[in-house]
Amino acid sequence: MIEFRSVSKRFADGTEAVADLDLVIPAHRTTVLVGSSGSGKTTILRMINRMVDPTAGTVSIDGVDVRQRAPVPLRRGIGYVMQSAGLLPHRRVLDNVTTVLRLAKTPRATARERGLALMDTVGLDRSLARRYPRQLSGGQQQRVGVARALASDPNILLMDEPFGAVDPIVRAELQDELLRLQQHLAKTIVFVTHDIDEAFRLGDQVVILETGGRIAQQGTPADILAAPASPFVARFIGADRGRRSLQVVEQDGRRLVVDAAGRPAGVLDGALDARPGGGPGTLPDAVPGGTPDARPDGGGRP
Numbered sequence: 001m002i003e004f005r006s007v008s009k010r011f012a013d014g015t016e017a018v019a020d021l022d023l024v025i026p027a028h029r030t031t032v033l034v035g036s037s038g039s040g041k042t043t044i045l046r047m048i049n050r051m052v053d054p055t056a057g058t059v060s061i062d063g064v065d066v067r068q069r070a071p072v073p074l075r076r077g078i079g080y081v082m083q084s085a086g087l088l089p090h091r092r093v094l095d096n097v098t099t100v101l102r103l104a105k106t107p108r109a110t111a112r113e114r115g116l117a118l119m120d121t122v123g124l125d126r127s128l129a130r131r132y133p134r135q136l137s138g139g140q141q142q143r144v145g146v147a148r149a150l151a152s153d154p155n156i157l158l159m160d161e162p163f164g165a166v167d168p169i170v171r172a173e174l175q176d177e178l179l180r181l182q183q184h185l186a187k188t189i190v191f192v193t194h195d196i197d198e199a200f201r202l203g204d205q206v207v208i209l210e211t212g213g214r215i216a217q218q219g220t221p222a223d224i225l226a227a228p229a230s231p232f233v234a235r236f237i238g239a240d241r242g243r244r245s246l247q248v249v250e251q252d253g254r255r256l257v258v259d260a261a262g263r264p265a266g267v268l269d270g271a272l273d274a275r276p277g278g279g280p281g282t283l284p285d286a287v288p289g290g291t292p293d294a295r296p297d298g299g300g301r302p
């Protein structure tokens with residue numbers, strides 16, 4: 001668990017990036033910090049691995065104040081992924097992935113094996129191991145960045161707008177990959193983004209920040225969608241513009257879900273009201289297991 005207690009950060013020029021922040025980040029979950037530019041997200045993230053030290057308050061990991069830890073070993077034990085991937089341009093992909101292992105004097109063959117296994121983990125073909133970063137696509141570079149961050153098997157992974165520079169399709173792929181990875185790895189992930197859709201997709205906990213790192217609302221995506229805590233939050237999540245409202249319309253005998261602008265978002269699964277008398281929103285209370293095919297006697301089909 002990572003805990004911020006009464007944490008403030010004032011930079012030398014007087015900018016108060018974070019003011020009196022109290023925040024608990026649970027272990028083995030993904031917490032997403034989301035907010036507009038300048039709301040202090042990066043500063044909060046960097047106080048965890050001491051790239052920035054607070055001017056007041058304490059940041060602790062599992063009850064230990066991070067200031068009791070020397071910055072370099074602390075950082076080596078915490079994965080960090082940035083928007084630009086931050087790869088070393090003159091080193092091959094595999095060498096980038098194994099940077100931390102080499103610093104820790106891991107034997108060459110062991111580091112190599114681990115590096116290749118990490119490439120598998122993040123969905124990178126091993127044939128790319130000998131390429132240089134410039135010979136990869138933006139999405140592939142980000143995967144290398146994630147593999148490198150996982151190399152020391154850290155408990156904590158800090159991700160600062162990691163998918164901000166890739167196109168929407170690749171971004172969605174990377175988000176899927178992260179969700180898949182996290183199911184197996186269960187790291188404590190702190191993820192920074194501007195994008196509320198990305199926050200809702202990835203976050204077990206979402207923290208919406210206003211200027212000065214003030215928490216406008218924190219909770220699960222469902223909590224926040226169901227009850228935005230203020231007009232600011234409603235605006236931020238698009239609820240005030242009806243952007244989040246979905247409706248069901250009938251077309252060609254199928255029931256489509258459309259968004260506020262009338263764009264199709266999907267087809268409503270017919271299983272919910274397939275029985276006689278079923279209407280919109282009817283639960284399948286007469287069908288054990290949820291769908292006819294799931295009946296223990298196999299009686300769903302003729």
Ligand SMILES: Nc1ncnc2c1ncn2[C@@H]1O[C@H](COP(=O)(O)OP(=O)(O)OP(=O)(O)O)[C@@H](O)[C@H]1O
Nearest residue numbers: 011013015016017036037038039040041042043044
């Ligand atoms: N080294 C610094 N010196 C002075 N001010 C800084 C420094 N780093 C950040 N700030 C200021 O602190 C505030 C918070 O910055 P921070 O980068 O944490 O915000 P952010 O929410 O991550 O923004 P963005 O989404 O644009 O990256 C901003 O006003 C920024 O200009």
